[in-house]
Amino acid sequence: MHILGNPIRTAIVDDHDAIRFGFRGACEQRGFEVLAATETVSQLIEQVPAGQIDVAVLDLSLADGSQVDENVRKLLKHGAQVLVFSIADKKFQVQAALKAGAAALVRKSQSMDELLNAITLVADGLVVNNTETTAVIDADSDFKRDANLTVREREVLSLYASGFALKQVAHALKISPSTAKEHIDRVRHKYSGIGRPASTKTELLMRAIEDGILDDSAREL
Known part of the structure; x- marks a missing residue:
């Protein structure tokens, strides 16, 4: 970095x-x-x-x-x-x-x-x-495939990709840090499974913007 x-x-x-x-x-x-x-x-x-x-x-x-x-x-x-x-x-x-x-x-x-x-x-x-x-x-069309994220996975992804640390995500959503990490791991797995890998936080941000979970202004955060 x-x-x-x-x-x-x-x-x-x-x-x-x-x-x-x-x-x-x-x-x-x-x-x-x-x-x-x-x-x-x-x-x-x-x-x-x-x-x-x-x-x-x-x-x-x-x-x-x-x-x-x-x-x-x-x-x-x-x-x-x-x-x-x-x-x-x-x-x-x-x-x-x-x-x-x-x-x-x-x-x-x-x-x-x-x-x-x-x-x-x-x-x-x-x-x-x-x-x-x-x-x-x-x-x-591969970039437009739906990862079928759950509501909670979208919430976790939105906070994490916008710059929150996992502990901050967990605190904001009143879940444990390990649960927050499990959600992010599942999100990565789902995106990888449809040919849209998101192994880094930058890639997660890209996927969140592509899927309308975050708006384009999040790039500047």
């Missing part, structure tokens, strides 16, 4: 030398700290300890033949939020990346300033629901 006032710690995984070189220079001019620039996710994980990267920028298609959804999940597990930076010409890959938990998509046709601005938002814990990600979500 990025600490306010500290440089944003970034990394990039892209198999084009020019992209990695240009990204490093732009980040350093903006005051970001670039911890690694590698051709594969495995190389990045080997070079940088877990929990050190605030935002990892990932290309959709890498020369090692790896799958983008697996790459996104590996980076999330390594403690980094993921921003996809790609020509994004294959819709199914974009969908797979977003379903796996990528926070945003920025096309390589956009400016480097737009990429850096998106990195800043993602580092601050916001889901960047720009026109690129919205178009993919709207076109994909």
